[in-house]
Amino acid sequence: MDVTQARNAGGHEQALDLARGIAAYIDHPLVAGLARVIAKHPTADIANAFNHKQVACKMWALDELFESCGGRFGRIWVLGGWYGVLPAMLFNDARFDIAAIDSIDVDPEVGPVARTLNREAGDRFQALTEDMYALDYAAGRPDLVINTSCEHIADLRAWLALVPRGANVLLQSNDYFSEPTHINCVVSLAAFEAMAALREIRFSGELPTKKYTRFMLIGTV
Ligand SMILES: C[S@@+](CC[C@H](N)C(=O)[O-])C[C@H]1O[C@@H](n2cnc3c(N)ncnc32)[C@H](O)[C@@H]1O
Numbered sequence: 001m002d003v004t005q006a007r008n009a010g011g012h013e014q015a016l017d018l019a020r021g022i023a024a025y026i027d028h029p030l031v032a033g034l035a036r037v038i039a040k041h042p043t044a045d046i047a048n049a050f051n052h053k054q055v056a057c058k059m060w061a062l063d064e065l066f067e068s069c070g071g072r073f074g075r076i077w078v079l080g081g082w083y084g085v086l087p088a089m090l091f092n093d094a095r096f097d098i099a100a101i102d103s104i105d106v107d108p109e110v111g112p113v114a115r116t117l118n119r120e121a122g123d124r125f126q127a128l129t130e131d132m133y134a135l136d137y138a139a140g141r142p143d144l145v146i147n148t149s150c151e152h153i154a155d156l157r158a159w160l161a162l163v164p165r166g167a168n169v170l171l172q173s174n175d176y177f178s179e180p181t182h183i184n185c186v187v188s189l190a191a192f193e194a195m196a197a198l199r200e201i202r203f204s205g206e207l208p209t210k211k212y213t214r215f216m217l218i219g220t221v
Helices: 003-026 029-040 052-069 085-091 110-117 119-124 156-160 189-196
Strands: 072-079 097-105 125-129 144-147 168-174 200-208 213-220
Touching (some): 029 085, 029 110, 029 119, 052 085, 052 168, 110 119, 119 125, 189 213
């Protein structure tokens, strides 16, 4: 083991100790899930997925979703779902009563981590490895389609064209152009509205953070 590997291993041990300590202290299923992820998937980038900015953007999504659509849903599809942080937050929010959430991501490495994080949801949670452009949305008939990864997909209009007319969607994008994996950022909320061209908008807003602004639309296709 070289010096960098030893340092990384030490950092992982510290993160695991801290997460387990916090989980013991606050006894919360989501925090217990994070400790499980750190233990079981040491190379997963969960610290990035659960950093304070990511969490703030998702808390904002939950607040505005509840305000505009209420808390009762049958099946929700989360596209570009990554490690399943948003489903975990939805399942652990007392305002929401959700029958099932599917987290769908093209990367085969993220599903096992999402399942570990959402283990306590049992069969109400599924993580699927699929390309969001290849799904049959009409057959799946989700009550709500969430995509907080719009900056990661090349053609937002082409993807939204696959979603049946009248379907409820929650979309987030941002103006964080300098991040290399962001292939489709937007310069403003107006540009995001124009790109999405939703038939009905129930919420449209922006959340400034230190390095970028996040944009969100809730409405129907
Ligand atoms: C970095 S993550 C999510 C960042 C975002 N800010 C969030 O937390 O919602 C973006 C995810 O989109 C996924 N993704 C990109 N293109 C996709 C596609 N065509 N179908 C499904 N998932 C996709 C990537 O694999 C990745 O896990």
